[in-house]
Amino acid sequence: MDNHDLEKEEEMDDHMMSSLETPLRADAFDLSDDEKIAIIEGHFREIMHTLGLDLTDDSLKGTPHRVAKMYVKETFSGLHPDNKPIPRRFENKYKYDKMLVERDITVYSSCEHHFVPIIGKAHVAYIPNEHVIGLSKLNRIVHYYARRPQVQERMTMQIADALKQALRTENVAVLIEADHLCVMSRGVNDVSSSTITAEYSGLFEQENYRAEFLGHIRSSKH
Numbered sequence: 295m296d297n298h299d300l301e302k303e304e305e306m307d308d309h310m311m312s313s314l315e316t317p318l319r320a321d322a323f324d325l326s327d328d329e330k331i332a333i334i335e336g337h338f339r340e341i342m343h344t345l346g347l348d349l350t351d352d353s354l355k356g357t358p359h360r361v362a363k364m365y366v367k368e369t370f371s372g373l374h375p376d377n378k379p380i381p382r383r384f385e386n387k388y389k390y391d392k393m394l395v396e397r398d399i400t401v402y403s404s405c406e407h408h409f410v411p412i413i414g415k416a417h418v419a420y421i422p423n424e425h426v427i428g429l430s431k432l433n434r435i436v437h438y439y440a441r442r443p444q445v446q447e448r449m450t451m452q453i454a455d456a457l458k459q460a461l462r463t464e465n466v467a468v469l470i471e472a473d474h475l476c477v478m479s480r481g482v483n484d485v486s487s488s489t490i491t492a493e494y495s496g497l498f499e500q501e502n503y504r505a506e507f508l509g510h511i512r513s514s515k516h
């Protein structure tokens with residue numbers, strides 16, 4: 295078993311043990327992506343048929359397959375641990391010991407209660423110990439956890455947890471501000487409210503670090 299496999303196995307263990315995890319069936323990964331697409335396509339065709347849509351129509355007939363492929367390969371691709379980014383850790387040679395903030399990371403997720411979009415921004419920060427990771431990996435970690443049926447609170451904590459693991463530090467902050475289409479476009483139909491969630495650990499539990507983080511994400515861009 296090489297290092298990569300070992301890391302994957304450790305992450306699978308974390309995946310099974312963590313109470314933050316998205317509730318998945320034990321046999322969640324028994325089917326291949328193609329098998330899942332074929333099954334979802336059939337069910338989605340049934341939904342459209344039940345709604346009364348004519349599936350022989352040129353524009354509609356490809357929709358069951360399009361939706362199934364989009365669910366498995368895009369919208370919900372973050373359900374599969376094979377798609378989890380494994381950032382390479384670099385030694386913090388320059389001994390940078392201040393805060394690094396990656397702000398305005400685009401979040402496209404889906405509400406697990408209604409399967410409609412959650413759209414927003416994530417701001418993440420860490421204070422390194424021995425290791426740093428590539429900046430883009432911060433965005434990739436956010437995207438991975440967004441591409442699942444989610445509640446915003448759990449997504450926030452999953453991202454914080456993944457950052458702690460990747461960076462080998464507790465000094466992590468995550469703040470997500472998002473619009474829930476299930477609140478905006480149906481139900482209570484409120485287009486002006488939005489939802490903010492945050493997770494702070496390590497040094498970020500201290501008021502001064504938290505204030506610096508919030509100051510950075512509210513400051514003008516350049």
Ligand SMILES: Nc1nc2c(ncn2[C@@H]2O[C@H](COP(=O)(O)OP(=O)(O)OP(=O)(O)O)[C@@H](O)[C@H]2O)c(=O)[nH]1
Nearest residue numbers: 405406407408444445446447474476477480481482
């Ligand atoms: N805590 C939390 N709740 C969410 C999130 N996304 C959606 N919800 C809420 O989940 C709840 C689902 O409750 P239900 O009462 O079963 O759903 P519903 O009958 O469609 O409710 P309404 O949206 O009020 O019409 C709603 O209040 C949603 O606003 C989230 O990220 N976090």
Ligand SMILES: [Zn+2]
Nearest residue numbers: 405407408476
């Ligand atoms: Zn919802």
